[in-house]
Amino acid sequence: MKIGLFIPCYVNQLYPNAAIATLELLQKFGADVTYPSKQTCCGQPMANSGYEHLTQSCNDLFVENFSGFDYIVAPSASCVLHVKDHLHSHADEAAATEIRGKIYELVEFLTDVLKIEKLEAHFPHKVGIHQSCHGLRGLHLAQMSELIAPDFSKPRHLLNMVSGLELTELDRVDECCGFGGLFCIAEEAVSVKMGKDRITDHTKHGAEYITSPDLSCLMHLEGILQRNKSKVKIIHIAEILNSSSIKA
Amino acid sequence: MKSTLDHATLAEEFNKDEERVDWHDGALWWIRQKRDRSAHQTPQWEELREAASAIKSNVISNLHDYLIQFEENLKKNGVQVYWASDAEEHNQIVYSILKAKEIKQMVKSKSMLTEECHLNEFLEDRGIEVINSDLGEYIQQIDNEPPSHIVLPCIHKRKEEIGELFHEHLGTEKGLSDPTLLTRVARKHLRNVFLTRRAALTGVNFAVAETGEYVVCTNEGNADMGAHLSEVQIASMGLEKIIPERKHLGVFLRLLARSAIGQPITIYSSHYKKPRPGQEMHLILVDKGRSNLLARPDFRDSLKCIKCGGCMNTCPVYRKSGGLSYHNTISGPIGAILAPNLDMKQHADLPFASTLCGSCSNVCPVKIPIHDQLYKWRQEIVKQGYSASRKTFSMKAMALTLSSPEIYKTAGKTGRWLLNNAPFAINNKFNPWYKQRDMPDSSQQSFGEWYAKNGSKK
Numbered sequence: 001m002k003i004g005l006f007i008p009c010y011v012n013q014l015y016p017n018a019a020i021a022t023l024e025l026l027q028k029f030g031a032d033v034t035y036p037s038k039q040t041c042c043g044q045p046m047a048n049s050g051y052e053h054l055t056q057s058c059n060d061l062f063v064e065n066f067s068g069f070d071y072i073v074a075p076s077a078s079c080v081l082h083v084k085d086h087l088h089s090h091a092d093e094a095a096a097t098e099i100r101g102k103i104y105e106l107v108e109f110l111t112d113v114l115k116i117e118k119l120e121a122h123f124p125h126k127v128g129i130h131q132s133c134h135g136l137r138g139l140h141l142a143q144m145s146e147l148i149a150p151d152f153s154k155p156r157h158l159l160n161m162v163s164g165l166e167l168t169e170l171d172r173v174d175e176c177c178g179f180g181g182l183f184c185i186a187e188e189a190v191s192v193k194m195g196k197d198r199i200t201d202h203t204k205h206g207a208e209y210i211t212s213p214d215l216s217c218l219m220h221l222e223g224i225l226q227r228n229k230s231k232v233k234i235i236h237i238a239e240i241l242n243s244s245s246i247k248a
Numbered sequence: 249m250k251s252t253l254d255h256a257t258l259a260e261e262f263n264k265d266e267e268r269v270d271w272h273d274g275a276l277w278w279i280r281q282k283r284d285r286s287a288h289q290t291p292q293w294e295e296l297r298e299a300a301s302a303i304k305s306n307v308i309s310n311l312h313d314y315l316i317q318f319e320e321n322l323k324k325n326g327v328q329v330y331w332a333s334d335a336e337e338h339n340q341i342v343y344s345i346l347k348a349k350e351i352k353q354m355v356k357s358k359s360m361l362t363e364e365c366h367l368n369e370f371l372e373d374r375g376i377e378v379i380n381s382d383l384g385e386y387i388q389q390i391d392n393e394p395p396s397h398i399v400l401p402c403i404h405k406r407k408e409e410i411g412e413l414f415h416e417h418l419g420t421e422k423g424l425s426d427p428t429l430l431t432r433v434a435r436k437h438l439r440n441v442f443l444t445r446r447a448a449l450t451g452v453n454f455a456v457a458e459t460g461e462y463v464v465c466t467n468e469g470n471a472d473m474g475a476h477l478s479e480v481q482i483a484s485m486g487l488e489k490i491i492p493e494r495k496h497l498g499v500f501l502r503l504l505a506r507s508a509i510g511q512p513i514t515i516y517s518s519h520y521k522k523p524r525p526g527q528e529m530h531l532i533l534v535d536k537g538r539s540n541l542l543a544r545p546d547f548r549d550s551l552k553c554i555k556c557g558g559c560m561n562t563c564p565v566y567r568k569s570g571g572l573s574y575h576n577t578i579s580g581p582i583g584a585i586l587a588p589n590l591d592m593k594q595h596a597d598l599p600f601a602s603t604l605c606g607s608c609s610n611v612c613p614v615k616i617p618i619h620d621q622l623y624k625w626r627q628e629i630v631k632q633g634y635s636a637s638r639k640t641f642s643m644k645a646m647a648l649t650l651s652s653p654e655i656y657k658t659a660g661k662t663g664r665w666l667l668n669n670a671p672f673a674i675n676n677k678f679n680p681w682y683k684q685r686d687m688p689d690s691s692q693q694s695f696g697e698w699y700a701k702n703g704s705k706k
Contacts, residue, residue: 007695007696009650009656009660011695012660012694012695012696013660013663013664013690013694014664014688014689014690015688015695016692016693016694016695016698017692019695019698020695020698023699023703035695035696035699035703037653037696037699037700038653039653040650040651040652040653040656041650041656043647043650045646046643046646046647046650047623048604048623048626049600049626049630049639049643050599050600050626050627050628050629050630050631050635051627051630051640051643051647052627053627053630053631054643054644054647055647057647057651058647058650058651060651061650061651061653133603133604133605133606133607137605137606137607137609137610138606144607144610145284146284146562146607146610146611147294147610148287148288148290148293148294149294172277174607175564176564176603176605176607178564178565178603179603180602180603180604180605181603181604183600183602183603184680184681185680185681186256186600186680187255187256187259187565187569187600187601188256188260188680188681188683188684189256189259189260189262189263190256190259190260190263190565190568190569191603192683192684192685193263193266193269193568194564194565194568194603195685197273197568219688220685222686222688223681223685223686223687223688224684224685226685226686227684227685227686
């Protein structure tokens with residue numbers, strides 16, 4: 001199984017450990033993983049700001065980097081959703097269409113394609129799950145609180161396989177953290193207030209770590225946690241699922 | 249009353265009082281939870297939403313025919329029908345109806361359309377007094393403030409503030425803030441209004457093409473009180489309020505109040521069809537941008553809206569910024585997709601007042617893909633040139649950087665180097681991120697750099 005590893009721009013620059021954990025985790029399950037070195041970004045920051053028309057060269061580069069793999073996997077729900085919804089190519093639309101159907105966020109790849117039922121991971125901490133909105137309402141990684149439908153959660157399913165880990169509850173199970181791409185800059189006041197309220201929900205239920213399939217949400221929450229000298233940490237879900245090496 | 253400040257600025261102002269934000273957020277979240285509970289208790293909730301959406305798809309695809317059918321039936325029932333293309337025409341029609349009967353005072357029950365048309369100001373300028381009889385609207389009217397929510401017009405006001413207003417305008421005892429007592433005072437004032445007004449105007453929730461009747465949903469019975477006591481009854485409705493048949497009410501009435509406030513049905517669902525002997529009934533069909541919206545394939549589904557306000561209650565941005573920050577009669581997510589159709593320049597900020605979290609689309613009883621439309625309005629606004637040139641410049645720079653692997657690598661390295669070696673270049677008051685958030689740790693090499701060294705060993 002040939003996998004193209006897509007590490008979104010800000011993960012590449014600022015959260016290399018999450019990327020390394022993703023790579024190692026996929027390799028643990030026997031996947032043949034390649035990281036195309038000329039990749040940059042999915043183009044979402046421009047598109048969500050209303051400049052989708054400027055993303056064509058980004059899209060072309062993406063198609064160039066990720067054609068020919070069985071699957072493309074990324075540790076970021078938001079970027080994966082963007083590619084699924086918006087990747088097009090004038091030069092090779094067939095290749096773009098193929099990529100849109102083959103790209104997976106890490107959690108859904110582990111759950112739906114590799115169908116993981118057992119993990120050798122150990123993480124003896126209280127952990128709260130932050131459902132990224134794009135992962136939840138875009139990729140349907142879990143059931144959404146607004147809909148009347150049976151409950152399920154792919155991140156919870158995987159985290160339940162980690163020994164020592166205790167999941168903490170939330171009052172509002174899937175409320176947005178307020179990151180929202182450039183929203184976090186343009187609407188700074190509301191963005192920060194939303195983030196603070198998410199953090200309070202996690203801390204009052206005793207979480208030591210907040211985890212998510214999306215680092216963009218976590219980066220925003222981390223900024224607020226650190227400014228307020230909180231002991232609570234953020235961690236990408238790949239790092240927890242790959243955490244056997246730090247067995248206590 | 250029109251504000252020139254944008255949503256972000258007004259929202260920042262609203263956020264200066266954090267305790268108030270928490271209270272506002274909590275009040276609306278409580279309503280969202282009530283909505284969830286009542287949706288869970290309704291068998292086939294999701295099928296009902298699907299049916300409502302399909303009925304409304306049919307309506308907007310055949311609007312012309314349904315409107316003609318509705319008009320014919322209205323006339324058969326003895327109702328006088330008018331067509332207004334915009335607010336000015338609508339207001340003139342109302343004025344001419346009142347003038348013909350020499351009526352100087354009118355009572356109105358909640359109608360968002362007439363708020364949008366600024367009917368009260370128009371009539372007041374011509375010497376006609378209008379009283380809003382819905383309690384929340386009444387409170388907003390005496391405070392000379394527009395509604396902040398389409399269903400809960402004064403949800404942003406605390407009971408103490410309402411008590412203060414009543415003390416000032418209705419002469420209640422200072423410090424009185426008990427909701428029951430305040431409501432009694434308002435009721436007494438309004439009772440007298442109902443008894444003395446010769447004309448009553450209502451909005452319309454559903455207009456049944458098949459029968460020519462229209463349905464008004466209220467909890468306070470104020471629409472009925474006004475209509476039943478008046479000699480001239482006027483209804484104003486947007487073109488999109490049509491439903492084909494009476495039986496379709498079985499779908500919409502089950503969804504409306506549950507989606508709005510988690511109540512099984514509104515206390516009053518009043519059907520109006522024919523004038524009483526000696527009474528006149530007038531109905532005004534208002535376009536005001538609706539046919540333009542119909543001509544925009546990406547956005548026409550927003551005409552399905554039944555104005556339940558559910559998207560506002562669930563929207564975290566709405567809850568934490570308040571309805572008045574949207575500087576538009578209809579606020580929240582639905583307002584942000586309806587307003588640009590009316591004036592793209594004035595409302596260019598609204599589609600950006602969202603994180604695109606998608607919760608609005610999930611609660612919408614007629615399944616309008618609200619967050620997809622927000623995304624599409626952003627594209628439209630930029631294309632039409634209503635985006636700041638500063639933003640366009642930085643977006644072009646970003647596009648250039650991200651389409652070249654080499655420039656991207658250098659830029660990434662430079663960014664991380666700056667954060668480590670010259671943090672003052674980034675951690676300053678010009679950086680909105682840094683105002684209340686620390687910057688991410690950038691002391692490590694990038695994954696790309698790590699992979700170049702270690703990737704092949706794996």
